[in-house]
Amino acid sequence: MKKTEEVNETKTTAKKATKKAVKHILTLDEVKENLLKQSKSKKDLYEKDIIESTKHLDMTDEEQEDFLMWCNDNLDYIKDEDDDLDDLDDIDDVEDLDEMKMMKKMMKMINLIDLIENLIKKLRNLQIQE
Numbered sequence: 001m002k003k004t005e006e007v008n009e010t011k012t013t014a015k016k017a018t019k020k021a022v023k024h025i026l027t028l029d030e031v032k033e034n035l036l037k038q039s040k041s042k043k044d045l046y047e048k049d050i051i052e053s054t055k056h057l058d059m060t061d062e063e064q065e066d067f068l069m070w071c072n073d074n075l076d077y078i079k080d081e082d083d084d085l086d087d088l089d090d091i092d093d094v095e096d097l098d099e100m101k102m103m104k105k106m107m108k109m110i111n112l113i114d115l116i117e118n119l120i121k122k123l124r125n126l127q128i129q130e
Helices: 002-022 028-040 049-052 061-074 095-130
Strands: none
Touching: 002 095, 028 061
């Protein structure tokens, strides 16, 4: 009879564990509420984390789009990982931040120009060979 009691106790424990696990799965409204709390506390929200927060919900494309529109309308401090600048601690004012962003954009443009110049050189070499 002890084995039957142990089996029943194990089943009960397993059921309780399953119920607890199910409780931890957030609904869309709970996800939104958590995101609002983070946004109001001025914590940075990353796009990838926002998208990740709803993966368990198995939403349709339309539902996902509606959710992202809701995020854009209701949340502050949404960042893309590319927006992170390593030296933010050294920035004293907004002008420095704007200048750093501009420099980052300029560097991307310079890299693109270099790439285009290299492609032009290769094309010229191909034309000469023919």
